[in-house]
Amino acid sequence: xxxxxxxPTPSLSAGxxxxxxxxxxxxxxxxxxxxxxxxxxxxxxxxxxxxxxxDGTLPLRGGSRIALFGRVQIDYFSVGYGSGGDVNAPYSWxxxxxxxxxxxxxxxxxxxxxxxxxxxxxxxxxxTWGNWPRYFEEMPLEGEAVRAAATRADVAIVVxxxxxxxxxxxxxxxGSYYLTDAEKxxxxxxxxxxxxxxxxxxxxxxxxxxxxxQYGEAISSVLYAWQGGMEGARAIADVLTGVQVPGGRLTDxxxxxxxxxxxxxxxxxxxxxxxxxxxxxxxxxxxxxxPNAVLFPFGFGLGYSRLDVVATAYVxxxxxxxxxxxxxxxxxxxxxxxxxxxxxxxxxxxxxPARTLASFAKSRRLDPGESESLHLAFPIAxxxxxxxxxxxxxxxxxxxxxxxxxxxxxxxVRAATQIASxxxxxxxxVEQLTEACAPAAAHPFQRMILDRDDAGRAVVxxxxxxxxxxxxxxxxxxxxxPVLEQTGSQAVTLADVAEGAATLDEFVAQLSHEDLEALTRxxxxxxxxxxxxxxxxxxxxxxxxxxxxxVPPITTTDGPSGIRLAAYAALxxxxxxxxxxxxxxxxxxxxxxxxxxxxxKGTHVLLSPGMxxxxxxxxxxxFEYFSEDPLVTGLIAAAVVAGVQEAGVAACPKHFACNNQExxxxxxxxxxxxxxxxxxxxxGFQICLAQARPHTLMTxxxxxxxxxxxxxDELCTTILREEWGFEGTVITDWWMQRAVDPDxxxxxxxxxxxxxxxDVFMPGGWFDHVSGGFDTTAxxxxxxxxxxxxxxxxxxxxxxxxxxxxxxxxxPALSEEIIRNSRERSLPFMSSARRERP
Ligand code: BGC
Numbered sequence: 001x002x003x004x005x006x007x008p009t010p011s012l013s014a015g016x017x018x019x020x021x022x023x024x025x026x027x028x029x030x031x032x033x034x035x036x037x038x039x040x041x042x043x044x045x046x047x048x049x050x051x052x053x054x055d056g057t058l059p060l061r062g063g064s065r066i067a068l069f070g071r072v073q074i075d076y077f078s079v080g081y082g083s084g085g086d087v088n089a090p091y092s093w094x095x096x097x098x099x100x101x102x103x104x105x106x107x108x109x110x111x112x113x114x115x116x117x118x119x120x121x122x123x124x125x126x127x128t129w130g131n132w133p134r135y136f137e138e139m140p141l142e143g144e145a146v147r148a149a150a151t152r153a154d155v156a157i158v159v160x161x162x163x164x165x166x167x168x169x170x171x172x173x174x175g176s177y178y179l180t181d182a183e184k185x186x187x188x189x190x191x192x193x194x195x196x197x198x199x200x201x202x203x204x205x206x207x208x209x210x211x212x213x214q215y216g217e218a219i220s221s222v223l224y225a226w227q228g229g230m231e232g233a234r235a236i237a238d239v240l241t242g243v244q245v246p247g248g249r250l251t252d253x254x255x256x257x258x259x260x261x262x263x264x265x266x267x268x269x270x271x272x273x274x275x276x277x278x279x280x281x282x283x284x285x286x287x288x289x290x291p292n293a294v295l296f297p298f299g300f301g302l303g304y305s306r307l308d309v310v311a312t313a314y315v316x317x318x319x320x321x322x323x324x325x326x327x328x329x330x331x332x333x334x335x336x337x338x339x340x341x342x343x344x345x346x347x348x349x350x351x352x353p354a355r356t357l358a359s360f361a362k363s364r365r366l367d368p369g370e371s372e373s374l375h376l377a378f379p380i381a382x383x384x385x386x387x388x389x390x391x392x393x394x395x396x397x398x399x400x401x402x403x404x405x406x407x408x409x410x411x412x413v414r415a416a417t418q419i420a421s422x423x424x425x426x427x428x429x430v431e432q433l434t435e436a437c438a439p440a441a442a443h444p445f446q447r448m449i450l451d452r453d454d455a456g457r458a459v460v461x462x463x464x465x466x467x468x469x470x471x472x473x474x475x476x477x478x479x480x481x482p483v484l485e486q487t488g489s490q491a492v493t494l495a496d497v498a499e500g501a502a503t504l505d506e507f508v509a510q511l512s513h514e515d516l517e518a519l520t521r522x523x524x525x526x527x528x529x530x531x532x533x534x535x536x537x538x539x540x541x542x543x544x545x546x547x548x549x550x551v552p553p554i555t556t557t558d559g560p561s562g563i564r565l566a567a568y569a570a571l572x573x574x575x576x577x578x579x580x581x582x583x584x585x586x587x588x589x590x591x592x593x594x595x596x597x598x599x600x601k602g603t604h605v606l607l608s609p610g611m612x613x614x615x616x617x618x619x620x621x622x623f624e625y626f627s628e629d630p631l632v633t634g635l636i637a638a639a640v641v642a643g644v645q646e647a648g649v650a651a652c653p654k655h656f657a658c659n660n661q662e663x664x665x666x667x668x669x670x671x672x673x674x675x676x677x678x679x680x681x682x683x684g685f686q687i688c689l690a691q692a693r694p695h696t697l698m699t700x701x702x703x704x705x706x707x708x709x710x711x712x713d714e715l716c717t718t719i720l721r722e723e724w725g726f727e728g729t730v731i732t733d734w735w736m737q738r739a740v741d742p743d744x745x746x747x748x749x750x751x752x753x754x755x756x757x758x759d760v761f762m763p764g765g766w767f768d769h770v771s772g773g774f775d776t777t778a779x780x781x782x783x784x785x786x787x788x789x790x791x792x793x794x795x796x797x798x799x800x801x802x803x804x805x806x807x808x809x810x811x812p813a814l815s816e817e818i819i820r821n822s823r824e825r826s827l828p829f830m831s832s833a834r835r836e837r838p
Pocket of ligand 1: 166536558607
């Protein structure tokens with residue numbers, strides 16, 4: 001097994017330190033944050049909090065005396081590390097202050113004073129890029145001090161925290177996936193002295209929880225708080241004291257041990273990982289093959305009241321509809337429930353997981369005695385599987401195999417009970433596609449399949465993964481891209497196009513090769529002087545020539561947990577917390593206010609949401625991502641995109657695709673069957689794109705079956721554009737690897753990328769391994785290739801230019817600026833926030 005535990009320095013690859021980003025300083029000191037955004041941060045952090053265990057200790061009774069243990073009560077982890085966490089929040093609550101501020105309970109002063117003093121004397125080491133602390137050392141505490149606290153307080157709360165991040169994987173070590181000895185001693189001492197111990201887990205990813213069984217009833221309640229952003233600790237205080245109910249449900253299975261995860265034998269490889277578990281990711285594996293390995297099932301979470309769900313289903317030829325009546329039958333507390341509908345499709349030739357999430361909906365907060373009816377529906381076609389081997393006789397098609405389809409409903413994957421079934425008498429071909437991104441014949445591996453033993457029980461079987469058959473060269477040669485005859489005119493401005501006085505084709509036809517080339521890359525640096533200070537990079541109007549024609553610079557900023565600028569901005573709950581709400585309307589409202597904040601701060605493209613599948617709990621960026629399940633991932637992402645784009649700016653889902661680990665992320669090859677790629681790793685993107693139409697999309701660093709995502713024409717053209725109809729702008733993740741197209745030697749680097757319709761190289765500028773810096777002036781290989789008869793064609797480059805310009809025209813924030821600038825004849829696009837390049 002290769003895992004980061006075996007490999008002590010896995011996170012940064014050789015040369016990757018040079019690609020590291022600096023943390024963002026502050027030049028704008030305006031601290032105003034929209035109060036509604038603040039309130040939504042607090043509400044959604046509470047709604048994402050998952051109550052895993054409760055013997056009635058929670059919610060804390062008003063006036064309870066609380067002893068708060070663990071230094072994380074002060075040094076609270078509000079978010080993970082890297083671009084997805086580096087937000088200049090004007091403040092961030094910790095749990096000690098939040099509980100005191102809430103005023104519902106009394107926090108033991110002696111203990112709090114000891115922690116406050118000790119934490120001030122032993123401040124946490126902030127670490128450096130990629131080497132941030134995964135945990136903080138605990139304050140040593142004598143048993144006597146704990147026993148003394150137990151004489152003064154009714155309930156103990158132990159707060160434990162973890163963080164990981166970009167280029168910083170979680171590891172199978174104490175202080176990361178496992179508790180430290182000091183944390184165990186703390187739990188031992190506290191559970192021996194107190195009758196009621198509540199554990200709060202302030203973590204961005206799933207950690208080992210096997211110890212919960214060892215403590216048994218000595219731990220009364222367990223709250224998975226995630227990292228809730230600047231209001232996260234206040235949200236947890238609200239949940240602990242019953243001001244809010246814990247609304248979260250797990251979006252990942254929590255297994256008994258790390259080794260139980262099906263990805264474990266193939267995670268953390270430096271050069272490649274075989275996704276041998278295939279489609280059996282998360283609960284799809286556990287419910288099919290290993291139900292006893294589950295500590296907490298996917299979809300699980302408790303509330304403070306008892307909610308009943310009565311569901312019925314109606315099935316016609318095309319669709320399944322479910323009506324679920326949710327009733328709060330408790331007497332004391334309000335509560336909300338997530339109704340989850342799963343399907344078990346027939347095994348057939350392809351083999352299917354015991355459960356697949358087909359739909360979900362969350363009730364509103366119901367008072368005791370209240371009920372609500374939820375209506376869920378999903379097309380039968382959405383249950384189809386992709387035949388990548390031809391086993392059903394329909395290679396490269398989505399098919400519904402003949403047989404019985406069982407429909408289940410309930411409040412988690414394990415609790416869901418059968419409510420209906422329907423039978424297809426014969427196989428249906430839902431969509432005939434063509435092979436794309438299949439594993440290379442040179443890298444075969446065995447993938448997991450469903451087998452049955454003599455008693456009909458599901459057992460793991462293995463088969464050779466189907467490898468690619470199509471010729472990439474022929475596929476590319478068959479594509480013709482029309483060329484616009486270059487006019488050489490300078491008469492048409494982009495404002496003319498925005499106002500309808502000229503067509504976009506007329507504008508593109510007058511662009512020189514240099515103009516066209518400049519539209520395919522960013523301004524070469526982060527914090528570009530052409531954008532709002534602290535930006536992640538700028539593209540679009542990056543040259544004077546383009547700006548003179550009315551093309552504005554487009555500012556990009558991270559994402560996902562807040563806007564990363566040299567200015568204060570709201571720090572939102574992390575992705576895992578948001579997804580755990582299962583509350584798409586709430587996430588959308590939050591994102592809409594976030595979009596408005598983007599407009600106020602002067603940014604156009606938010607590098608968010610992070611959508612990679614939680615393939616393995618050790619992935620350092622799981623806090624940014626949503627779930628092990630593609631439907632949850634896709635629908636939560638769609639809510640983020642729709643909300644952000646309501647404000648007239650763009651969202652940029654990332655990282656497309658299979659960026660499932662941080663270890664050697666720039667060079668790693670994710671080797672995955674075409675079926676698993678489509679059904680698990682691309683599915684969320686497909687759902688998000690269909691529902692919310694993001695204006696932009698970011699590729700991943702890694703390779704997929706041997707081809708870097710940013711050069712991967714089958715990923716970014718065949719699937720993304722030809723099958724899914726995506727018309728937006730595709731940008732790279734920050735910096736790329738140089739490479740020559742294996743099928744077209746005259747096409748390399750930028751030409752290779754533009755041919756794949758990965759439109760913009762961000763932030764632009766190649767890393768120079770000799771000087772150790774970025775070469776921001778390197779001659780473009782795109783122009784070289786354009787000059788060669790067998791190189792990239794003018795039509796291909798114009799196509800990309802067109803796509804980028806369409807983005808400008810689609811964003812009201814930019815198109816209005818273009819028109820205004822043209823009318824006022826002002827110096828184009830040099831608003832006060834922007835600085836002209838020297
Ligand atoms: C990350 C992206 C991020 C970009 C810009 C990269 O290192 O992988 O998620 O958006 O930097 O900061």
